[in-house]
Amino acid sequence: MFTFVSWLRSLSDAPAGPVPAARKPTVAAVHKGRARPSRVPIRALGPRCRDRIRRHLLALDAGDRYMRFGYAASDEQVERYVAQIDFDRDEVFGIYNRRLELIAVAHLAYAPATTASAGRSAEFGVSVLKFARGRGYGAQLFARAVMQARNAGVQQLMIQTLSENTAMLRIARRAGATVQREGSESEAYLQLPPPGIGSRVTQLLQAQAAEVDYRIKQRSRQIQRLLRGPQAA
């Protein structure tokens, strides 16, 4: 039956969890362009989202943590990393599912003011939960980071990753980055053009769209809870 709640659900792209295999585009299909990944709203995350970011990163298995951080980060190391994110300096953004869980998180870390490259360079780190991979979320978060960094006056974006990280290196190369490989580790560098009116307006519009999407999901959750309330009681 088509209900108000199902209508609210249909407004958002990012699914609540794993999608059935039949509907899920394979990496190969996405890669060959047969299934175009749909655009999803990407929302800026602040200190109030620290706990959700923590939960997202703790959900990564050992292999993913190794890929994300360059070492097999323990739970304590993940907790410390999250506690130390400087939201005043850096930008963190993510993709929510309908349950308002973060299924993808990106961290754009600006070079600290004490370094020679302060204000001119930034580093990008990203993670997408396993079930949500191959849908273009990693690439969309990277595109968002490029735009934000550009608008902040950054000239060079850097990605440190393992040489075996095909997906991350593919994202970087497709954006035009130069990859320097040093054994098991690789560094990708992307030179950014100065900001333009277009990049600033796009950032503003995308931020507003993501906010609207988040509010809709929030309201949808509240309605679902209300509807479930009497049954639960």
Ligand SMILES: CC(C)(COP(=O)(O)OP(=O)(O)OC[C@H]1O[C@@H](n2cnc3c(N)ncnc32)[C@H](O)[C@@H]1OP(=O)(O)O)[C@@H](O)C(=O)NCCC(=O)NCCS
């Ligand atoms: C790297 C990561 C963020 C990619 O996220 P994603 O949402 O699956 O990436 P996308 O769907 O945008 O795919 C990006 C590209 O990689 C390709 N790709 C995705 N998974 C792949 C895989 N397992 N093998 C080969 N290519 C792959 C896609 O086809 C796409 O290429 P295309 O644009 O030419 O079609 C994700 O795998 C992840 O979270 N890994 C663990 C953490 C990590 O490695 N972080 C990066 C280091 S900071």
